[in-house]
Amino acid sequence: MNYRRMTALLTKETRELVRDPVTIVLAAIMPLIMLFLFGYAINLDVDELALGIYDQDNTPMSRMLVDRFASSPYFEIIEYSHSTHDLERSMQRSQIRAGIVIPSGFSRRVLRNQPAPVQVIIDGGYPVIARLGLAYIDAVVASFPKPQPDLVGVETRVWYNPSLSSITFVVPGLFAVILMAFPPLLTALAIVREKETGSVSQIYASPLHSSEYILGKLLPYASVAFLEILMVILVGFAWFKVPIAGSLPLLFFASLIYVFTTVGIGLLVSSIARTQLAAMLLTLIITLMPSFLFSGFLFPIFTMPFGLQLYSQLFPANYFMEVSRGILLKGLGIEAVIPNLLLLIIYTLVVFIFATCRMKQKVA
Amino acid sequence: MSESITLQAIDLSRRFGQNLAVANISITVPRGTRVGIVGADGAGKTTLLQMLAGILDPSSGSCRVFDYDSRRQSKKIATRIGYMSQGFTLYDRLSVDENLEFFARLHDVTNEQYQLRRNTLLQMAGLTAFTQRPAGQLSGGMRKKLSLCTNLVHEPELLILDEPGLGVDPLSRRQLWEMLDRFRQQEVTTIVATSYMDEAMRCDRVLLLQDGKLLADSTPDSLLEQLKGRVFSISFDSATAPEEVVAKALRRIQGTHSIQRLPDRFRCVTDDAEFEKRVASELRTNITVKPAAPKLEDLFVLHSGEQFGEKPLDLTTLAPKKYNSGVRTENLSIRFGNFTAVDGVSLTVDGGELLALLGPNGAGKTTMIRAFCGLAVIGEGSAVVAGEAVSTTNRNLKRQIGYMSQKFSLYLDMTAAENLAFFANLYGLSGKVAQTAIDWASSVTGLNVPLQTLATELSGAVRQRLALACSILHQPAVLFLDEPTSGIDPISRYRFWDVIRTLVSAGMTVIVTTHYLDEAAYCDRLALMMSGRLISHGTRDELAHSLALAPDTDMETLFLQAVARATSAEQVGGVV
Numbered sequence: 015m016n017y018r019r020m021t022a023l024l025t026k027e028t029r030e031l032v033r034d035p036v037t038i039v040l041a042a043i044m045p046l047i048m049l050f051l052f053g054y055a056i057n058l059d060v061d062e063l064a065l066g067i068y069d070q071d072n073t074p075m076s077r078m079l080v081d082r083f084a085s086s087p088y089f090e091i092i093e094y095s096h097s098t099h100d101l102e103r104s105m106q107r108s109q110i111r112a113g114i115v116i117p118s119g120f121s122r123r124v125l126r127n128q129p130a131p132v133q134v135i136i137d138g139g140y141p142v143i144a145r146l147g148l149a150y151i152d153a154v155v156a157s158f159p160k161p162q163p164d165l166v167g168v169e170t171r172v173w174y175n176p177s178l179s180s181i182t183f184v185v186p187g188l189f190a191v192i193l194m195a196f197p198p199l200l201t202a203l204a205i206v207r208e209k210e211t212g213s214v215s216q217i218y219a220s221p222l223h224s225s226e227y228i229l230g231k232l233l234p235y236a237s238v239a240f241l242e243i244l245m246v247i248l249v250g251f252a253w254f255k256v257p258i259a260g261s262l263p264l265l266f267f268a269s270l271i272y273v274f275t276t277v278g279i280g281l282l283v284s285s286i287a288r289t290q291l292a293a294m295l296l297t298l299i300i301t302l303m304p305s306f307l308f309s310g311f312l313f314p315i316f317t318m319p320f321g322l323q324l325y326s327q328l329f330p331a332n333y334f335m336e337v338s339r340g341i342l343l344k345g346l347g348i349e350a351v352i353p354n355l356l357l358l359i360i361y362t363l364v365v366f367i368f369a370t371c372r373m374k375q376k377v378a
Numbered sequence: 379m380s381e382s383i384t385l386q387a388i389d390l391s392r393r394f395g396q397n398l399a400v401a402n403i404s405i406t407v408p409r410g411t412r413v414g415i416v417g418a419d420g421a422g423k424t425t426l427l428q429m430l431a432g433i434l435d436p437s438s439g440s441c442r443v444f445d446y447d448s449r450r451q452s453k454k455i456a457t458r459i460g461y462m463s464q465g466f467t468l469y470d471r472l473s474v475d476e477n478l479e480f481f482a483r484l485h486d487v488t489n490e491q492y493q494l495r496r497n498t499l500l501q502m503a504g505l506t507a508f509t510q511r512p513a514g515q516l517s518g519g520m521r522k523k524l525s526l527c528t529n530l531v532h533e534p535e536l537l538i539l540d541e542p543g544l545g546v547d548p549l550s551r552r553q554l555w556e557m558l559d560r561f562r563q564q565e566v567t568t569i570v571a572t573s574y575m576d577e578a579m580r581c582d583r584v585l586l587l588q589d590g591k592l593l594a595d596s597t598p599d600s601l602l603e604q605l606k607g608r609v610f611s612i613s614f615d616s617a618t619a620p621e622e623v624v625a626k627a628l629r630r631i632q633g634t635h636s637i638q639r640l641p642d643r644f645r646c647v648t649d650d651a652e653f654e655k656r657v658a659s660e661l662r663t664n665i666t667v668k669p670a671a672p673k674l675e676d677l678f679v680l681h682s683g684e685q686f687g688e689k690p691l692d693l694t695t696l697a698p699k700k701y702n703s704g705v706r707t708e709n710l711s712i713r714f715g716n717f718t719a720v721d722g723v724s725l726t727v728d729g730g731e732l733l734a735l736l737g738p739n740g741a742g743k744t745t746m747i748r749a750f751c752g753l754a755v756i757g758e759g760s761a762v763v764a765g766e767a768v769s770t771t772n773r774n775l776k777r778q779i780g781y782m783s784q785k786f787s788l789y790l791d792m793t794a795a796e797n798l799a800f801f802a803n804l805y806g807l808s809g810k811v812a813q814t815a816i817d818w819a820s821s822v823t824g825l826n827v828p829l830q831t832l833a834t835e836l837s838g839a840v841r842q843r844l845a846l847a848c849s850i851l852h853q854p855a856v857l858f859l860d861e862p863t864s865g866i867d868p869i870s871r872y873r874f875w876d877v878i879r880t881l882v883s884a885g886m887t888v889i890v891t892t893h894y895l896d897e898a899a900y901c902d903r904l905a906l907m908m909s910g911r912l913i914s915h916g917t918r919d920e921l922a923h924s925l926a927l928a929p930d931t932d933m934e935t936l937f938l939q940a941v942a943r944a945t946s947a948e949q950v951g952g953v954v
Contacts, residue, residue, distance in 0.1 A: 022483030026469065026476070033471040211466045216528075218433040219461035219538075220484045221453055375452070377434045 023230025075121035197239035201280025259345030305331035389439035417587030460529030470514030485532035519550025709759035721910035737907035764855035780854035839870030
């Protein structure tokens with residue numbers, strides 16, 4: 015390992031990087047765009063659910079029930095129908111997501127202390143929304159004053175994300191996804207570009223060793239990646255008001271490890287691909303796609319079939335996702351995140367060893 | 379291996395899949411010698427150089443450089459060599475200084491050494507005034523000189539250069555070799571691949587490669603000796619000896635390796651010692667046969683063993699139709715938003731003329747051809763092609779024009795016959811008419827291969843003939859060719875231009891767009907474009923005259939001078 019040779023390459027890479035407007039945009043703007051897009055787009059919360067009501071009973075008591083829906087922030091009554099047919103048509107046109115039919119005789123039954131069923135129709139096209147909507151409707155109906163209170167009650171308390179807001183859950187996950195999307199791409203492109211133009215043969219024909227080459231190429235891109243994560247955390251905190259329950263320095267430390275995992279993957283891709291196009295596709299397939307689907311970003315891994323759970327362990331976004339959410343939401347300390355950090359370190363080492371072996375410094 | 383031997387290769391071979399790029403080459407290079415490697419495109423020059431530099435492992439055989447094995451000790455070799463690859467070797471976003479410093483540090487040159495050598499090298503290369511300029515903004519010649527500097531800064535004992543003169547103006551090329559001569563005095567061993575005769579002549583030894591095999595290892599003088607009395611230039615007076623008559627007569631002469639058909643003369647490489655007498659007896663008219671200055675390409679032609687006369691082209695069926703209409707534009711401008719791709723071009727190409735449209739990338743050549751084909755909307759001015767007004771809606775236009783680009787015009791997964799049938803169909807030919815057209819086009823282009831072969835299995839040269847056949851099926855009045863002969867061996871190239879010039883003499887108008895100056899040499903007139911404008915046009919002699927150059931000035935100098943003049947006019951303030 016020759017320090018002078020390595021820093022020569024490092025200086026050259028840094029200069030090329032800061033003078034390339036495309037790289038700058040890709041490195042600085044794209045993560046922010048992604049953060050804002052996903053921060054706003056991925057919203058699994060239910061509020062102002064469009065509701066249609068068909069009140070057949072039309073008594074003070076049934077109107078009291080309707081008022082409860084009207085005053086709830088979770089619902090917005092779009093229409094008062096006069097037939098089940100109207101309700102059905104509105105549902106088909108997606109004007110309403112749920113319909114409530116209060117049958118005639120509702121108040122009579124309540125007053126006689128008989129069971130008084132209320133019909134709920136819900137659009138199951140979006141299962142998550144449907145399930146949440148049902149639960150909210152249940153809660154409204156259940157809180158309706160009864161002559162005889164229930165003996166057994168449930169007192170719920172949500173931990174880590176008490177307001178159950180999507181942002182709090184999505185943004186810490188986005189850290190893992192964004193870092194998996196851009197740094198490997200930038201790294202792979204930087205190396206493959208030189209292969210494509212042919213200038214790399216000059217480097218092969220120089221005394222520069224593989225380890226010097228790898229460090230000199232990676233350090234600038236690792237720094238860019240680390241700056242990216244700082245920027246994304248800052249914006250997540252300042253703009254999206256994501257709470258930080260745990261220690262920020264610990265999160266930075268974990269990010270640093272993860273940064274090396276991601277640029278290492280870029281290195282591996284560049285040792286396989288010969289053209290920039292191939293590098294781009296390969297990076298997308300092995301980084302971006304799995305980090306969306308198999309990292310627990312949106313779809314929890316513990317509900318997947320066992321085979322897919324094993325498969326998801328192949329992708330490092332998974333480990334960092336646990337660490338990032340653990341620190342930010344649960345306030346976990348070092349002792350709780352160390353297993354995942356160790357996994358990341360091992361993963362990174364394996365990727366680097368593999369890439370170094372493939373980096374033969376020969377033209378073909 | 380003794381101290382005095384720099385490099386020794388034994389039985390060196392390299393395979394890429396099925397293809398044997400370099401086959402059993404053995405060479406020994408003593409210290410301080412300069413070895414030239416010559417050969418046609420695809421002869422294996424680059425592969426051989428890469429193996430000698432230790433950056434490509436041989437499939438079999440061995441190579442030792444300074445007594446290190448090129449497979450296992452390539453990094454040991456790397457500290458003592460300079461390797462300059464073909465094409466891009468610099469970093470465009472780094473300045474001249476930054477590029478040089480990067481390579482110096484990469485090769486463990488200390489700061490004191492660097493400061494000393496930097497000044498000497500930059501001065502030698504004439505780059506002292508440009509140290510802060512990004513390499514991407516240097517001219518081709520300056521880039522090559524800087525590349526050489528980056529390979530000399532660590533004072534290597536062995537210098538391996540892959541076509542250093544390619545794409546470099548003659549003046550810079552001379553300076554490049556002056557630098558090499560200076561370093562030669564310090565006993566630097568040099569191995570250089572080249573396609574220029576004058577560069578080969580500067581070497582102690584020349585290796586001639588063909589299809590990966592070492593054909594000859596001799597002094598440059600003995601190579602030149604082989605060509606002595608073999609290369610002739612035949613000029614004729616078209617009034618008494620029409621071009622076509624001379625061409626037919628030359629094709630009849632046995633032992634001729636190549637007939638290169640230029641606008642005002644023919645150039646032949648022959649085995650026949652009595653060539654001059656033979657020509658005189660075949661043609662009793664007013665022609666002059668003179669020995670011509672030999673080129674390296676002549677050597678490849680001579681050694682390929684192929685004879686031009688062996689496969690005479692059947693051109694008797696040509697010209698069933700009389701063409702007489704060319705292309706005429708008046709103040710033609712084409713814009714894409716704010717960008718002006720073609721800027722006020724007025725150009726007249728007569729019927730039966732062969733015109734080369736030259737210019738660097740982005741000059742507007744392709745846009746203009748697209749407009750002629752009815753594929754681009756004309757902003758201002760007008761154009762008439764083969765008597766048809768050019769517009770995107772004129773359907774008659776398409777019947778009058780043919781277009782061929784070597785890369786894109788064929789369907790590789792179809793057979794030659796299917797390709798021909800498809801294009802015949804496209805031009806609205808069917809049944810007997812189509813078959814006649816296919817037969818005619820195949821015979822004109824000398825397409826003498828089984829037509830049931832898949833296009834992908836055809837060699838580049840045959841594929842090119844097939845593409846030409848496809849584009850002239852409907853006997854267009856105007857034919858557009860886009861870099862038609864890039865990457866084709868010399869003899870096939872001569873054959874192709876023979877066909878084209880025959881079509882032209884029958885009255886077809888042909889416009890060639892290219893940035894290979896070699897292709898322009900076959901054309902009657904040249905039109906030079908830059909930044910959308912037509913900067914000059916005329917015959918080669920007319921251009922030379924307007925630039926105050928000698929009439930026989932080579933194409934390269936002509937082109938570079940014209941570009942230089944246009945550039946300086948632009949800088950003065952847009953005054954042309």
